[in-house]
Amino acid sequence: MRRLLKACLVSLFFLLSIGPVRAQDGEGPYVQIRLVPEGVLKPGGEIYVAIEQSIAPGWHTYWKNPGDSGAAPRIKWSLPAGFEVGEIEWPVPHKLPYGPLLNYGYEDGVILLQKIRAPAELAEGAVTLKADIDVLVCKEICIPESGTYELILNGLDSSSADNTDYFGNARGKMPAPAPGHATYAEQGGTFVIEMPVAWPQTIKRYDYIPTEWGMVENTAPSEITVEGGRLTIKQPRGQRALSDVNEVPGLLLWSMEDTGPMNAYAFTATISDTSVAATPVPAPNTAPDQSLIVVLFFALLGGLILNLMPCVFPVLSIKALSLVKIAEKEPAKARLHGIAYTAGVIFSFLISAGLLIALKSGGAQIGWGFQLQNPEMVTLLAWLFFIIGLNLSGIFEIGGHFGNVGNKLTQGNTPGHSFFTGVLATLVATPCIGPFMGVALGFGLTQSAFSNLLVFAVLGFGLALPYLALSFIPALQKILPKPGVWMHTFKQLLAFPMYASAAWLVWVLSQQSGQMGVFAALMGLVLIAFGIWLLRHEPAKLLWKNLVRVFAILAFLAALMLIPGGTQKPEKSTGFSQEWSPQKLSQLLEGGDAIFVEMTAAWCITCKVNHAIAIDTPSTRRVFSERNVQYLVGDWTNQNPEITQYLNEFGRNGVPIYVYYGPRSNGVRPEPVLLPQILTPGIVAKAVTGN
Amino acid sequence: MKKFLATIMAVGALAIAAPAIAAPAVGSPAPDFSATDVNGKAIKLADLKGKIVVLEWTNNECPYVKKHYGSGNMQKTQKEATAKGVEWITINSSAPGRQGHVSAEDAKKIMSDAGGTPSAEILDESGTIGKAYDAKTTPHMFVIDKEGTLAYAGAIDDNPSPKPEDAATAKNYVLAALNDIEAGKPVETPTSQPYGCAVKYGD
Numbered sequence: 001m002r003r004l005l006k007a008c009l010v011s012l013f014f015l016l017s018i019g020p021v022r023a024q025d026g027e028g029p030y031v032q033i034r035l036v037p038e039g040v041l042k043p044g045g046e047i048y049v050a051i052e053q054s055i056a057p058g059w060h061t062y063w064k065n066p067g068d069s070g071a072a073p074r075i076k077w078s079l080p081a082g083f084e085v086g087e088i089e090w091p092v093p094h095k096l097p098y099g100p101l102l103n104y105g106y107e108d109g110v111i112l113l114q115k116i117r118a119p120a121e122l123a124e125g126a127v128t129l130k131a132d133i134d135v136l137v138c139k140e141i142c143i144p145e146s147g148t149y150e151l152i153l154n155g156l157d158s159s160s161a162d163n164t165d166y167f168g169n170a171r172g173k174m175p176a177p178a179p180g181h182a183t184y185a186e187q188g189g190t191f192v193i194e195m196p197v198a199w200p201q202t203i204k205r206y207d208y209i210p211t212e213w214g215m216v217e218n219t220a221p222s223e224i225t226v227e228g229g230r231l232t233i234k235q236p237r238g239q240r241a242l243s244d245v246n247e248v249p250g251l252l253l254w255s256m257e258d259t260g261p262m263n264a265y266a267f268t269a270t271i272s273d274t275s276v277a278a279t280p281v282p283a284p285n286t287a288p289d290q291s292l293i294v295v296l297f298f299a300l301l302g303g304l305i306l307n308l309m310p311c312v313f314p315v316l317s318i319k320a321l322s323l324v325k326i327a328e329k330e331p332a333k334a335r336l337h338g339i340a341y342t343a344g345v346i347f348s349f350l351i352s353a354g355l356l357i358a359l360k361s362g363g364a365q366i367g368w369g370f371q372l373q374n375p376e377m378v379t380l381l382a383w384l385f386f387i388i389g390l391n392l393s394g395i396f397e398i399g400g401h402f403g404n405v406g407n408k409l410t411q412g413n414t415p416g417h418s419f420f421t422g423v424l425a426t427l428v429a430t431p432c433i434g435p436f437m438g439v440a441l442g443f444g445l446t447q448s449a450f451s452n453l454l455v456f457a458v459l460g461f462g463l464a465l466p467y468l469a470l471s472f473i474p475a476l477q478k479i480l481p482k483p484g485v486w487m488h489t490f491k492q493l494l495a496f497p498m499y500a501s502a503a504w505l506v507w508v509l510s511q512q513s514g515q516m517g518v519f520a521a522l523m524g525l526v527l528i529a530f531g532i533w534l535l536r537h538e539p540a541k542l543l544w545k546n547l548v549r550v551f552a553i554l555a556f557l558a559a560l561m562l563i564p565g566g567t568q569k570p571e572k573s574t575g576f577s578q579e580w581s582p583q584k585l586s587q588l589l590e591g592g593d594a595i596f597v598e599m600t601a602a603w604c605i606t607c608k609v610n611h612a613i614a615i616d617t618p619s620t621r622r623v624f625s626e627r628n629v630q631y632l633v634g635d636w637t638n639q640n641p642e643i644t645q646y647l648n649e650f651g652r653n654g655v656p657i658y659v660y661y662g663p664r665s666n667g668v669r670p671e672p673v674l675l676p677q678i679l680t681p682g683i684v685a686k687a688v689t690g691n
Numbered sequence: 692m693k694k695f696l697a698t699i700m701a702v703g704a705l706a707i708a709a710p711a712i713a714a715p716a717v718g719s720p721a722p723d724f725s726a727t728d729v730n731g732k733a734i735k736l737a738d739l740k741g742k743i744v745v746l747e748w749t750n751n752e753c754p755y756v757k758k759h760y761g762s763g764n765m766q767k768t769q770k771e772a773t774a775k776g777v778e779w780i781t782i783n784s785s786a787p788g789r790q791g792h793v794s795a796e797d798a799k800k801i802m803s804d805a806g807g808t809p810s811a812e813i814l815d816e817s818g819t820i821g822k823a824y825d826a827k828t829t830p831h832m833f834v835i836d837k838e839g840t841l842a843y844a845g846a847i848d849d850n851p852s853p854k855p856e857d858a859a860t861a862k863n864y865v866l867a868a869l870n871d872i873e874a875g876k877p878v879e880t881p882t883s884q885p886y887g888c889a890v891k892y893g894d
Binding site: 066068069070071072074098099100101103134136138140141142143144146213214239240241244 | 715716717752753754755789790822825827828844851852853854881882884885886887888889890891892893894
């Protein structure tokens with residue numbers, strides 16, 4: 001009766017389409033179909049057409065991916081010359097379980113949308129389009145129904161019919177485009193989709209519907225988690241080979257309510273090796289890019305703080321003092337220096353970022369600090385600090401015979417020199433990556449290439465900002481002390497942080513390359529010093545002069561050949577802690593004890609300081625033992641993809657990271673707590689004891 | 692061991708209201724099964740090693756099965772395959788009381804009326820074989836090579852239309868797979884999305 005009434009209403013209100021329906025088995029039809037135009041179709045214009053299915057109670061029709069069985073409806077238009085028709089747009093389907101199978105489809109009714117484009121020449125009056133439609137409708141059994149349906153466009157009542165609400169409703173059931181770029185991968189029989197997200201914690205339910213068949217076992221439950229700005233969908237793999245597909249579309253369903261209909265995002269995942277993404281990530285229902293702005297703020301702050309790091313400060317303070325000298329005479333030139341320096345810093349940061357993105361998209365499990373996981377790089381940096389130190393000490397100040405970077409650094413006064421000072425500042429800042437940047441870099445690396453580069457550029461801008469400000473604002477220049485003889489002494493004093501940095505890097509190397517590595521690096525220092533000494537004592541005669549230069553160059557080459565390679569296992573942690581591994585962690589998570597995870601690296605000063613003042617202390621040791629806290633330490637001194645992945649799970653791309661997993665209470669383990677990157681014994685105790 | 696596990700899982704599936712079963716992957720050993728065919732003859736897949744085997748899931752009341760028998764497409768495919776020495780086993784996993792459930796006598800009559808010539812017909816009332824293969828639709832086709840490895844799983848052809856006349860113009864994946872195997876080539880399309888009615892397993 002209701003169907004009859006509906007049918008009457010349909011004909012009364014629209015009189016636009018008449019569909020003869022023929023069911024195969026006498027009974028039925030189980031699906032009533034009508035075609036509804038959105039409005040008047042103008043010459044060269046386009047409108048939407050609704051293909052409305054009214055489905056008999058208890059029966060269902062299928063989505064474009066019907067799931068384990070069934071078949072999607074097929075619509076074949078017979079169009080007059082010049083007309084075009086777009087792809088079918090499908091509303092979000094429902095999951096329809098059937099015995100051990102799962103289908104995707106619609107019950108009661110559904111409106112598919114399709115765009116129709118008119119030719120440029122379109123005569124006035126009504127146009128009739130025909131569509132052959134096959135629909136498979138199933139309950140316990142399946143019945144294919146087919147019919148030819150008419151769509152009358154620009155008929156007498158087309159202009160008077162107001163379909164706004166009808167089409168608005170239909171569009172409201174379509175999935176929205178997903179805000180982030182998704183990637184997919186297969187991990188040990190599981191299909192894994194990852195998508196960067198930045199949405200509030202209030203999302204209560206998620207679900208996943210595959211648009212492409214055979215990627216997952218439809219009936220297996222999907223496991224959807226959000227951690228550290230990353231949404232991960234895991235579902236057992238289906239039988240279709242990954243090589244069979246290129247892009248994998250799907251729907252992500254989410255809801256902020258415990259019950260009721262869910263919202264849907266449509267995404268197209270690309271294989272995860274190509275991590276370059278297309279769009280930045282707004283949060284649903286919140287101001288877009290808010291999180292990006294916050295992250296950029298921290299990047300700027302982090303960059304500013306870098307200026308105070310022991311390895312950067314000496315270089316910059318000398319540079320700043322020389323700037324004052326220039327600024328007194330030529331303010332315009334000072335500004336030029338400021339700009340050139342800023343450009344140098346940002347340029348180097350972008351190069352690093354580009355390298356990092358390229359390596360990551362090549363599949364390398366790396367994070368920031370990756371440069372220092374390479375003993376060759378550590379050795380070269382140690383030597384660089386040593387050479388800068390020698391320069392500051394006044395051991396050599398001769399103007400550039402060869403690539404005398406240190407000399408140019410402090411003495412040079414063309415904008416080109418300032419540019420390279422910027423490059424150098426970035427290089428020497430590398431080991432001192434501050435805690436503020438952990439979040440920024442972690443965020444950056446999980447985002448699209450664009451926001452990635454943006455974060456790095458802002459980081460660089462932060463590093464360059466003090467000098468840039470100094471070069472532009474004369475008032476700031478006045479704050480600096482007047483140049484004088486004291487500068488010479490000050491400069492020599494500043495050599496010592498450089499030597500200290502070099503010594504520390506050699507110690508890092510000892511963890512990476514062992515005793516021989518340290519010996520090689522130290523011999524390199526000797527050879528470099530020898531080469532510099534040779535150059536300082538060049539004889540007057542050309543022949544001897546050249547001979548001495550050859551010896552100097554040989555000394556430098558010999559040093560380069562000494563660069564230690566290879567890696568050795570980092571030292572095992574001592575009694576108090578246990579070595580972290582994913583297996584160890586999951587094994588402990590199975591149990592009931594609280595767990596404290598520390599990720600560290602020999603070259604990470606912050607990590608070492610935190611460890612010394614907040615963790616390896618009598619009070620923390622006591623708290624850990626009283627509360628049965630299992631203390632796991634992971635060492636990222638050398639590359640370790642498992643640790644990199646763990647860091648990523650928390651949205652980080654560098655160490656340190658401290659994670660506390662509370663003990664199980666009533667069998668339930670609370671969410672892990674991420675501790676700050678600067679620790680005090682109080683912070684650790686509070687995390688563990690709760691007060 | 693894998694076969695053993697698959698069997699355990701299939702039995703387990705029956706016992707505890709059918710959880711999701713991992714489908715046998717193309718390229719891995721086809722799950723073994725033993726059954727008695729509609730003529731009372733014992734069939735064991737492992738005994739058919741050395742022969743190419745085709746498994747066809749059927750339900751004579753399903754419109755998609757009707758499409759392929761009504762158009763003569765399934766019979767033609769069976770004839771071409773068996774002429775090459777392929778062992779063709781038609782399996783009906785409809786549970787008692789569900790659509791397509793038939794007696795052995797009826798099954799034989801339906802097949803001979805349709806002019807079908809499979810090598811054997813099996814009534815898999817319990818759904819054990821169906822679930823071991825994760826057979827989802829009727830028709831759902833599987834090709835097993837001479838070594839007992841699953842070489843194809845999916846639809847009979849590439850046109851999921853319900854119309855019998857579309858069968859003639861569609862690409863027949865089963866015949867293509869048989870040709871590839873005969874030529875010693877890897878199967879070009881080893882999987883496709885099966886289409887049709889759901890297999891009417893019992894609850």
